[in-house]
Amino acid sequence: MIGLRAIINKVGAYPLLIGMAFVWVSCMSAVPHLSKQQLDDAKSKHIDLEAGRRTYINNCSGCHELHTPAEFNKTQWMQIFPKMSQKAHLSISDSTEALAYLCAAAKPNEVQ
Numbered sequence: 001m002i003g004l005r006a007i008i009n010k011v012g013a014y015p016l017l018i019g020m021a022f023v024w025v026s027c028m029s030a031v032p033h034l035s036k037q038q039l040d041d042a043k044s045k046h047i048d049l050e051a052g053r054r055t056y057i058n059n060c061s062g063c064h065e066l067h068t069p070a071e072f073n074k075t076q077w078m079q080i081f082p083k084m085s086q087k088a089h090l091s092i093s094d095s096t097e098a099l100a101y102l103c104a105a106a107k108p109n110e111v112q
């Protein structure tokens with residue numbers, strides 16, 4: 001029995017750590033970072049999608065939980081966003097970046 005407790009202590013900590021890492025990763029991916037390609041494409045149009053993501057996280061969780069961008073398609077975000085942008089008192093440039101982020105991370109529009 002020598003060292004059994006030590007082994008349990010050691011093994012016991014890993015599932016906990018892995019569990020915490022999983023929760024952390026799955027939370028992060030709900031509001032995902034975008035690919036370098038997407039960031040660069042937007043940058044060439046002077047839109048900073050990472051800043052848009054931050055604006056979204058910082059300004060859109062005051063009244064309700066953050067919605068996952070992939071919950072809606074682009075068309076739906078274009079419909080929902082203006083009202084919410086007003087509620088959050090976003091400036092025009094913050095609005096533009098946050099909406100660009102949401103559209104870039106949105107689920108694909110259904111093919112008609």
Ligand code: HEC
Pocket residue numbers: 056059060061062063064067080081084085087088090098
């Ligand atoms: C002042 C409070 C408030 C703020 C700030 C706010 N919302 Fe909302 N949001 C609401 C309320 C209330 C609803 C419920 C339905 C409605 O009013 O359309 C809602 C609903 C939503 C929905 C669900 C719409 C649907 O059709 O299911 C989305 C998505 C959303 N908000 C996104 C955002 C985004 C993006 C921002 C930041 C730009 C934001 N919200 C900031 C109050 C807020």
